Amino acid sequence: MSDEELQTIWRQSIDHYGKQLQSIVCMEECAELIQAIIKKLRKDTSSNDVLSEEMADVIVCLHQLKMMYGITDKAISDWVEAKTLRLAKRMEEES
Template identity: 40%
Template sequence: MTLNDSKRFHFLMHELDARVNNETMDRYGIERQSLVAMEELSELQKAISKLVRNPEDKTKPLEFKGLRHNLIEEMADVIICMDQLKEYYNITHAEIQINIDSKQARQRRRLEEE
């Protein structure tokens, strides 16, 4: 890994239409959107499982691309839901970053110990 690879700012740095998310939350409420978030997380879990069970080298290219496309769709759904939860509960980027830093520091220590 090079120095340039050591920091990547990419995961939730996507453009989301705040008006759409706000209207969704206003119309359906936190309870319903929390259930939607759980469903979307489950669908992402299934998409990942399908890719693990059907690696590209063992499947037809078009079939793999379909599985990959499904993964991308489910990731987008989860990012939208996470943004809604973040806004509703007034969670800042800094609060999330503190936890990311802590968890990655712990993982770094584990990797060094192995």
């Protein structure tokens, strides 16, 4: 499926379900990812399928949140860079 097709479906779901409900769904998906990580840490007997599935759900939600709230790729990239630099600085200070 192309990026354009994915974005069309994400936009349609926002239009169909509404911004408020889709925002709530995104919160629920984040909670499900947290649970999957906890289960993975507590008992690493399952495959990575559940974790991968929950990560995919959150990634879809992040795309929808960007659409719903007008967040640009540049804004995200700027924050990713700032957060990564902060992490590097923290690790350097701890060394």
